[in-house]
Amino acid sequence: MKRLLIPLVSAGLSAAVLSAPATAQPNWASDPLTPKPADAYGAAYFWLDANGAALRKATQYTLDTKAAPKLVSTGSKSAPSGKPGMTGPTTNTKAATSSKNVNLPKTIGKVFFLDEKGRYRWCSATSIQSRNRNLVATAGHCVFQHGKDDVFDKWVFVPGYYQGKAPWGVYVGAYAYTAYDLDTYDDYDGDFAFVAVHNGFALAPERAVSRKEFDAWRGDKWVKPQEINAQEYLKCKLDLGDCWTQGQGAPSLAGPDHPDAVVERVEVSKAVYDRARTGKGQGYKFGTPVTEQVTAREYAAYKGPGTKGKDKLGNYTITHYYTQKWVKPDSGRKYYHAQWTVGVAKDLGALGDVVGGQGVAWNQPLGQSVTAFGYPSAPHPDGDKPYTGVTPKWCSGKTYTKSVQVNTFKVETHQMLKCSMTAGADGGPWLLKYNNSKRTGYVNGVTSVFADNDGNGRIDHISSAIFDSEVADVYNKAQYKDTGAIVTPKGELLQ
Structure with a gap:
C-alpha cells in the first residue's frame, strides 16, 4: 500500500x-x-x-x-x-x-x-x-x-x-x-x-419504492414478492415484470391472449434472456433484469442461473433474468406483486x-x-x-x-x-x-x-x-x- x-x-x-x-x-x-x-x-x-x-x-x-x-x-x-x-x-x-x-x-x-x-x-x-x-x-x-x-x-x-x-x-x-x-x-x-x-452512519427502516426509483437507487436494494389475490393480479398482469403467478404441478400452456391465461416468470441464464424477444409472448423477456444485494449466506446458497457478483459497495449481488410462461390457471395458484425495496441509511453527523x-x-x-x-x-x-x-x-x-x-x-x-x-x-x-x-x-x-x-x-x-x-x-x-x-x-x- x-x-x-x-x-x-x-x-x-x-x-x-x-x-x-x-x-x-x-x-x-x-x-x-x-x-x-x-x-x-x-x-x-x-x-x-x-x-x-x-x-x-x-x-x-x-x-x-x-x-x-x-x-x-x-x-x-x-x-x-x-x-x-x-x-x-x-x-x-x-x-x-x-x-x-x-x-x-x-x-x-x-x-x-x-x-x-x-x-x-x-x-x-x-x-x-x-x-x-x-x-x-x-x-x-x-x-x-x-x-x-x-x-x-x-x-x-x-x-x-x-x-x-x-x-x-x-x-x-x-x-x-x-x-x-x-x-x-x-x-x-x-x-x-x-x-x-x-x-456517523445508521440504518433507517427500509422503504418500498417504484421500479424506476429502485433501478436508480445507489444504496442497498432487494425485491420482496408480496402475495396478492386474483382480482388484484388481473389489474396488473400486463405489467410484465411486476406481477406473476405460481401454481402447483404442470399446468397447460396457453397463448398470451387467451382470456384465462396467466403468466409465470421463469428464471433463466443471461444467455437465454439475451436471446429472448421483447414483448408479450411465450418465452419472451419478463421485464428487465433485477439486481439485488444479498447476504453472504444467501449468496453462497444460491444455485440458480442468475449472475453472482459484487457491487462497488463490496456487497454480494445476484442479478436475475426471467422469461414469460403463459398457462391456464390451476387450483392452488398463488399471485404475486414485486415490492421494490431499498435500504435507507441515515447521516448522524x-x-x-x-x-x-x-x-x-x-x-x-x-x-x-x-x-x-x-x-x-x-x-x-x-x-x-x-x-x-x-x-x-x-x-x-x-x-x-x-x-x-x-x-x-x-x-x-x-x-x-x-x-x-x-x-x-x-x-x-x-x-x-x-x-x-x-x-x-x-x-x-x-x-x-x-x-x-x-x-x-x-x-x-x-x-x-x-x-x-x-x-x-x-x-x-x-x-x-x-x-x-x-x-x-x-x-x-x-x-
Whole structure:
C-alpha cells in the first residue's frame, strides 16, 4: 500500500528547516483506511447488516505471544522532555439516545475490523477532541497490521457499543496516523493511533419504492414478492415484470391472449434472456433484469442461473433474468406483486457532535492518577476468564514514576499501571483528571501491552506509549484531516 511519510513542521520554523534533506526520518506515518464514500458505505453496512450480526461475531484482537511479558523498570526520568500541553474535551454534545452504560463516558467504544486472515476482530478506543470533531484514539496495533506494511480492512468505530448494538451509529475510518517507528519497525514505543472517521452512519427502516426509483437507487436494494389475490393480479398482469403467478404441478400452456391465461416468470441464464424477444409472448423477456444485494449466506446458497457478483459497495449481488410462461390457471395458484425495496441509511453527523470527545495531554509527568477504560475479554494466562467484552470496564490508580521496557515488543519507554484488564482492552484510553460527573478527562495513553509481573498466571499490569512531543505532532497532524457524510439526505450513497 502506498503511504505518505512527511515530517511535521510548524509554521514558525525557518526556511532552512523547511528545506531539510529528503532523507530526514519523519516522525509520523499515515495510511488511508476507507476514504471513498462508496467503500465507507459498504464497510458500515457490513457491520450493521442483519441487526449487527457481524458485530456480535467479532472477537477481541490478540497479538500472537506465547506468554504474557514482564515489564521491567528502566529507571528513566519521571517526565518526558518537551513542553507540557493539553487540549480540552468537547462538552457541547448533541442530545443522544439513551445507553445502558450511563455511568461511563459516551466517547468509549469498540473499533471493529477484519484482520489479515479475514477474522472479525475488535479493540477498544475513544473519541477525542479535534478541530473537525472526527478523531478516534486507539492502539496502533489495532489499526496497523503487525509486521506488515498495511492497515486492517473494514475498520469502524462504534461508540457506546453494547451487546451488538450501535446506539450512536457506526463511524468508518478514513485515514489513520501513527508513529513512523511503529508503522515501519513494529516499535511499540509508538503503539498509538489517531483515526479520522467519516460522519456517523445508521440504518433507517427500509422503504418500498417504484421500479424506476429502485433501478436508480445507489444504496442497498432487494425485491420482496408480496402475495396478492386474483382480482388484484388481473389489474396488473400486463405489467410484465411486476406481477406473476405460481401454481402447483404442470399446468397447460396457453397463448398470451387467451382470456384465462396467466403468466409465470421463469428464471433463466443471461444467455437465454439475451436471446429472448421483447414483448408479450411465450418465452419472451419478463421485464428487465433485477439486481439485488444479498447476504453472504444467501449468496453462497444460491444455485440458480442468475449472475453472482459484487457491487462497488463490496456487497454480494445476484442479478436475475426471467422469461414469460403463459398457462391456464390451476387450483392452488398463488399471485404475486414485486415490492421494490431499498435500504435507507441515515447521516448522524460528526463524531464529536454526537458523543463529544476526550481531551488530549502530552509531556505530562509520570506518577499521576489515571482512569483506564476498555472492553477486556481474553482469559488470564492461567485460563480464568472474568471478563466478557460485552461492556466496558475500568481501573484507576497512579502510573509508575519510572518508565518500563518490554523486550518482546521492542519497548524501551512505556508508562505502566497496575490493572487486571485483559486483551480486548487494547486501545482503551488512559484519562488524566477524569471528572466522573462530566465523564471527561485527558487522554494521556492507550492500553498497549498486558503483563504478568509476578508470574502467577494473571495479568496484573498494563502499559502504554508515553504521550510525548512525538505523539503531540502525530495528533496535531491527524486533527486537521477533514471528512464528512457518506450518504445523502435521502439516505443513499453519496457519490
